[in-house]
Amino acid sequence: LEVVAKTGVTVDKLACTARCNAVEVETVFAPAAARVRAVARRVCSQEPSSPKEQLIAAYSRRELGQTGDGHFSPIGGYHEASDRVLILDVARFKYPAHWIPIDDLARAMAAVDPDSAKPRGLLSLRPSALKQPVQPALRLEFLDHATYLGDRRPPAPLADAVPRLPPPPDDDRLLPWAFAAVDTLVAAGALPRARVHDVA
16 A cells, blocks of 8 residues: 555556455546546436446546646536536545536546556446455455456456466555555456557
8 A cells, every 4th residue: 555655556556455345346448538528428317316327537637737647536416507527536635526528638638647658538437236345365366357348358368377476464564465466467468458449
């Protein structure tokens, strides 16, 4: 967790963490403004008392003229007349909740994350059919789970010959260990790399 707190996480790793906590995630990298608009309109029209879907925007603050760069925040509303979404900024000590034009947010989502060499994007989260969270170390194949729009393949099984990994820790270092293990397995070809989809 110290590593995560210091360097943050990529879109893929946030999605992996959500799946390991019994949440279905659909990720769209660098969505066009029309796609962001359609998803925001659908999700923000849900009954407020029982929402079944939540949105997280992964975007570059720099592209919006804000301080800092890579950032995640939930989308809390959509205003049709001004074509803006409400960003519920999680760093409230820097920025309170604020409205952003859809076109500006789409541009900020298209900015490439230097840590992953991928654009940022939009994550849609729903309750999973899984009843209990699963330990990341036991479900590393979630990295390639069928969550990339238009690509609903089943998870690829782990290969028999995979790099030997150190045993997972029993303390709060489990999440960084799982992230490092995923990177090791992807680099060795034991897990497929997630593909980038530019969805119009």
